[in-house]
Amino acid sequence: MEAITIQEVQNLIHSYANQEVYLHLETTNGAYASHNDSSFFSASAYIRNAKITYEHGKIIGDGPYRVGLKLEIGWVYAEGLTHYEQDELGRLLLAGHGNDGKLAVALEISKTPFE
Numbered sequence: 001m002e003a004i005t006i007q008e009v010q011n012l013i014h015s016y017a018n019q020e021v022y023l024h025l026e027t028t029n030g031a032y033a034s035h036n037d038s039s040f041f042s043a044s045a046y047i048r049n050a051k052i053t054y055e056h057g058k059i060i061g062d063g064p065y066r067v068g069l070k071l072e073i074g075w076v077y078a079e080g081l082t083h084y085e086q087d088e089l090g091r092l093l094l095a096g097h098g099n100d101g102k103l104a105v106a107l108e109i110s111k112t113p114f115e
Contacts, residue, residue: 001083013057023050024108078107
């Protein structure tokens with residue numbers, strides 16, 4: 001993965017618009033950290049292979065970045081994104097890594113289901 005370049009990521013987001021795609025969205029602040037520190041509040045979210053069609057998408061911010069995807073009846077967004085790649089399967093993979101290098105958020109878009 002490489003550091004996000006806004007125009008490159010914006011072009012990639014646009015290339016998936018107005019077609020049915022599969023979405024993977026995941027956030028975590030260290031789901032297992034509470035095992036080591038019972039006072040640590042742990043929260044996360046996970047969705048995989050949700051079929052969506054978004055009208056348009058936008059990346060904003062000065063880094064870390066936020067990506068929003070406008071659906072017919074609402075929005076999907078991820079905040080805290082720092083890196084991206086389009087892999088050999090043509091999937092757009094966006095990730096946000098904390099100062100410690102650990103994954104905090106992932107937003108992935110694919111024309112085929114994620115395995």
